[in-house]
Amino acid sequence: MSRFQFPIAPETQEESALRQRVRHFLANELKSGGFTPGPDCWVSGVAPDFSRKLGEMGWIGMTWPRQYGGHEQSALHRLVVTEELLVAGAPVAAHWIADRQTGGQLLKFGTEEQKKAILPKMALGRSFSCIGMSEPEAGSDLAAVKTKATRTSSGWKLSGRKVWSTVAHISDYMIVLARTSPAQQRNRHIGLSQFLVDLSLPGVEVSGIRDLAGKTHFNEVLFDDVELKADALLGVEGDGWAQCMGELAMERSGPERFLTTFILLEKTIEAMRDQIPAKVLGDLIARLVTLRTMSRGIAKRIHDGERPDTEAALVKQLGNAYEKHLFSAMRDVIAMKSETEIHSELLSLRDEIQLRLPSHTLRGGTTEILRGVIARQLGIR
Amino acid sequence: MEPMLQETAARILTDLRNDADALWSTLEENGLTRAWVSEEDGGFGLTPADGFGLIRLAGAHAAPVPFAETLVATWFLTEANLPAPSGQMSIFIDGVQRGAPFGETAEHVVRVHGRSVSLHRGRLNEPIDSVGEDPLSDASKLSDDIIETSQIGADIGVLFGALARAAQICGALDAVLDLTISFAEQREQFGRPLTKFQAIQHLLSEMGAEAAAAGAAIDAAVASVRRDCALDETAIAVAKHRASMAAGIVSEHAHQVHGAIGYTQEYELGRFTRRLWRWREDFGGETFWANALGRAALAEPGPLWQMITKDGGK
Numbered sequence: 001m002s003r004f005q006f007p008i009a010p011e012t013q014e015e016s017a018l019r020q021r022v023r024h025f026l027a028n029e030l031k032s033g034g035f036t037p038g039p040d041c042w043v044s045g046v047a048p049d050f051s052r053k054l055g056e057m058g059w060i061g062m063t064w065p066r067q068y069g070g071h072e073q074s075a076l077h078r079l080v081v082t083e084e085l086l087v088a089g090a091p092v093a094a095h096w097i098a099d100r101q102t103g104g105q106l107l108k109f110g111t112e113e114q115k116k117a118i119l120p121k122m123a124l125g126r127s128f129s130c131i132g133m134s135e136p137e138a139g140s141d142l143a144a145v146k147t148k149a150t151r152t153s154s155g156w157k158l159s160g161r162k163v164w165s166t167v168a169h170i171s172d173y174m175i176v177l178a179r180t181s182p183a184q185q186r187n188r189h190i191g192l193s194q195f196l197v198d199l200s201l202p203g204v205e206v207s208g209i210r211d212l213a214g215k216t217h218f219n220e221v222l223f224d225d226v227e228l229k230a231d232a233l234l235g236v237e238g239d240g241w242a243q244c245m246g247e248l249a250m251e252r253s254g255p256e257r258f259l260t261t262f263i264l265l266e267k268t269i270e271a272m273r274d275q276i277p278a279k280v281l282g283d284l285i286a287r288l289v290t291l292r293t294m295s296r297g298i299a300k301r302i303h304d305g306e307r308p309d310t311e312a313a314l315v316k317q318l319g320n321a322y323e324k325h326l327f328s329a330m331r332d333v334i335a336m337k338s339e340t341e342i343h344s345e346l347l348s349l350r351d352e353i354q355l356r357l358p359s360h361t362l363r364g365g366t367t368e369i370l371r372g373v374i375a376r377q378l379g380i381r
Numbered sequence: 382m383e384p385m386l387q388e389t390a391a392r393i394l395t396d397l398r399n400d401a402d403a404l405w406s407t408l409e410e411n412g413l414t415r416a417w418v419s420e421e422d423g424g425f426g427l428t429p430a431d432g433f434g435l436i437r438l439a440g441a442h443a444a445p446v447p448f449a450e451t452l453v454a455t456w457f458l459t460e461a462n463l464p465a466p467s468g469q470m471s472i473f474i475d476g477v478q479r480g481a482p483f484g485e486t487a488e489h490v491v492r493v494h495g496r497s498v499s500l501h502r503g504r505l506n507e508p509i510d511s512v513g514e515d516p517l518s519d520a521s522k523l524s525d526d527i528i529e530t531s532q533i534g535a536d537i538g539v540l541f542g543a544l545a546r547a548a549q550i551c552g553a554l555d556a557v558l559d560l561t562i563s564f565a566e567q568r569e570q571f572g573r574p575l576t577k578f579q580a581i582q583h584l585l586s587e588m589g590a591e592a593a594a595a596g597a598a599i600d601a602a603v604a605s606v607r608r609d610c611a612l613d614e615t616a617i618a619v620a621k622h623r624a625s626m627a628a629g630i631v632s633e634h635a636h637q638v639h640g641a642i643g644y645t646q647e648y649e650l651g652r653f654t655r656r657l658w659r660w661r662e663d664f665g666g667e668t669f670w671a672n673a674l675g676r677a678a679l680a681e682p683g684p685l686w687q688m689i690t691k692d693g694g695k
C-alpha cells in the first residue's frame with residue numbers, strides 16, 4: 001500500500017542506557033571545558049582530540065566487526081550516540097565521515113590489509129577520511145567527473161581536481177570517484193571507479209576553501225599524476241557509480257539531516273520560554289518526532305542488510321525543510337523583542353545558523369536532485 | 382495485517398465503492414465491521430494494529446459508509462464492557478465534534494464524554510453542511526435517549542478518534558498519490574506526458590514525501606495502542622498533526638496536477654480530497670495538536686530533548 005517503508009523500532013532499554021551514558025560523558029566534557037557547543041557541528045566542529053576521546057569510549061565504528069576495532073553494535077545504537085552528539089553540539093566533524101561512510105565502504109570493498117591497517121585507527125578517532133565525489137564541473141551531475149585514473153605497471157596514476165571535500169585538510173584518506181574508462185555513448189555511469197587515496201602521497205595538494213562564514217572546513221584537493229598502488233582501487237573497476245550510490249543511504253538518513261539546528265530551539269526556549277507560541281513549538285516537535293521515527297526505521301533496515309536509498313532521500317529532504325522551518329520560527333520568536341534585550345549568545349547562534357543554512361539543501365544532494373530521486377522511485381522518471 | 386483479510390477488505394471496498402448499501406452489507410456479512418469485537422461476542426478479536434489497518438484501507442478507498450466510525454464505536458463499547466450491537470454506528474465525542482458522521486443512516490451512536498461511554502439510538506435527521514463528502518448530523522439531542530452506559534478506564538475519546546482519522550487520512554494520501562501519478566502519466570500536453578515536466582515531478586515527489594512522513598507517524602502511534610490502557614498522547618498528537626498537515630499539501634498538489642478535470646464532481650479526486658479536508662479537521666487539526674504538544678513541552682522545565690527522548694521518545 002505505502003510506497004515507502006519505515007519499520008517501527010522503539011528504543012530498547014539497552015539503547016536508553018547507552019543514551020544516558022553518552023549524556024553523562026558529554027555533560028562532564030562540557031563542565032571541564034572539553035568543548036564549546038556549536039551548530040552544524042558534524043561539518044564545522046573539527047576537534048581531533050575530542051574525536052579521540054569518543055574513540056576511546058567506543059563510540060566510533062560502533063557497528064564494525066571487533067576484529068577491525070569495531071564494537072559490533074547495531075545501527076540503532078550508533079543512531080543513539082550520533083543523536084546525542086549532535087544535540088549537544090559536540091565537535092564531531094573530524095571523524096564523522098570516517099565513521100558514517102568511509103568505514104562502511106572499506107568493510108565492503110577494502111582488502112584485508114586495508115581493513116586491518118586503517119579501520120582500527122579510525123575507530124580510535126586517530127585517522128580521518130573524506131569524500132571525493134564533487135568536482136568543479138561535476139556537482140549534481142556527478143557522472144560528469146573528469147578526475148582520471150589510468151593503469152600503470154605498478155598500479156594507477158590519478159589526476160584531477162576535487163572540490164568541497166569536507167575535512168580533507170585533516171584527513172589521511174579520501175575515497176575518490178574517478179573515471180577509469182570512457183563513458184559508453186549516453187551511459188555515463190559506466191567506466192567510473194572508486195579509489196582509496198592516501199592523501200600524504202606526493203602529488204596531492206589540499207587547500208582550504210573559506211565558506212560563507214569565513215571558516216575553512218571544506219577544501220580543494222588536487223591530484224597531479226599521483227602514483228597509486230594497485231590495491232588503491234576500491235571494489236571493482238567500473239563499479240564506482242553503484243558503489244558510490246550505495247553510500248548514500250548512510251549519507252542521507254542520519255540525524256545530521258535534522259538535528260544540526262536543534263541547539264537554537266533549545267537555547268531559545270531557555271531564554272524566551274514565555275515568548276514561544278505553543279503552536280509553533282508543538283509543530284516543530286511533531287515534525288521532529290516523525291523524522292526520528294523515519295530515521296530509526298532506516299537504521300533498522302540498514303542493519304537488516306537492506307538498501308533504503310529513497311527513504312534516506314526522503315529523510316534528508318524533510319529534515320532540511322524542518323531545519324529551515326525551525327530557523328525561521330525561532331528567528332520570529334527572537335524578533336518579538338528588541339535585539340538589545342536579548343543575550344548576545346543567542347543572537348550569535350541565530351546568526352551563525354543563518355550563515356550555515358544555505359548549505360544544508362546543497363550538500364549530500366540538492367533539494368531538486370532529491371526530488372528527482374523520489375520521483376524516480378514513484379516511477380515517473 | 383493478515384494478507385487474506387487485507388485482500389478481502391480491499392476487494393469489497395473497491396468493487397462496491399459506488400453502492401453504499403451493498404458495500405455496507407458485504408462488509409458486515411464478512412464480519413469486518415466487528416473486527417475489534419472479541420471472538421466470543423461474534424467478532425474477529427483483531428489486534429489494535431490490524432483494526433487500524435482496516436481503517437486505513439477504508440480511507441484508501443474513500444468508503445462512503447461508516448466503516449471506520451463503526452470500528453471505533455465497537456472499540457469504545459468493548460473498552461467499557463458494553464455489548465456492541467450490529468449495524469452501522471456513529472461516534473460523537475461531546476464537546477469536540479460538531480455532529481455525528483453518518484448520523485442519518487447509523488442505527489446507533491456511541492457518545493463519549495470524558496470517561497463515560499453511552500449507546501444511543503441513531504437515525505439523526507438534522508443534517509449539517511460540511512466540506513466533507515460524508516453526511517454529518519446534528520447530535521445535540523442525543524443525551525435524552527440512552528440505551529446503555531458505562532465507564533472506560535481513561536479519557537480516550539478524542540485521542541482514539543484522532544488516531545482513526547489519521548489512519549484514514551494516510552490511506553487516502555496513498556490513494557491520491559497513486560491516482561495523481563497515473564493521471565499525470567496519461568495526460569499529455571505539449572506532446573508529452575505531464576510526468577516528463579520536472580515541475581510536475583517535483584509536486585509529485587513532495588506528495589510522496591508527505592505521505593511517507595504521515596505514514597511513519599501513524600505507524601508509530603498505532604504501535605503504541607493497547608487494550609485497557611490510556612493512550613500515548615504524544616504519539617497520537619504527532620500522528621494527527623502530521624497526517625492533517627500532509628492532507629492539506631497532498632490535496633493542494635493533487636488538484637494542481639489534475640487541472641480542471643480534478644475540479645469536477647464526477648472525477649474521482651474529489652471523493653478523496655473532500656474527505657481529507659473533513660478528516661483533517663476532525664478531532665483536532667494540525668494546529669490543535671501542535672498547541673497541545675507545545676503546551677505540554679512548555680510546562681516541562683528541563684531541556685526539550687530530554688522530553689522528546691523520554692521513554693525512548695515514542
Ligand SMILES: Cc1cc2nc3c(=O)[nH]c(=O)nc-3n(C[C@H](O)[C@H](O)[C@H](O)COP(=O)(O)OP(=O)(O)OC[C@H]3O[C@@H](n4cnc5c(N)ncnc54)[C@H](O)[C@@H]3O)c2cc1C
Pocket residue numbers: 043130131132133134135138139140141163164165166167218359362363364365366367368369
Ligand atoms: C558545506 C558543503 C560540504 C560539502 N562536502 C562535500 C564533500 O565532502 N565531498 C563532496 O564530494 N562534495 C561535497 N559537497 C558538494 C555537494 O555535494 C554539491 O554542492 C552538490 O552536489 C551540488 O553541486 P553544485 O554545488 O555543483 O551545484 P549544481 O549542481 O551546479 O547545482 C546548482 C543548482 O542547480 C540545480 N540543479 C542542478 N541540476 C539540476 C537538475 N537536473 N534539475 C534541477 N535542478 C538542478 C541544483 O539543485 C542547484 O539548485 C559539499 C557541499 C557543501 C555546500
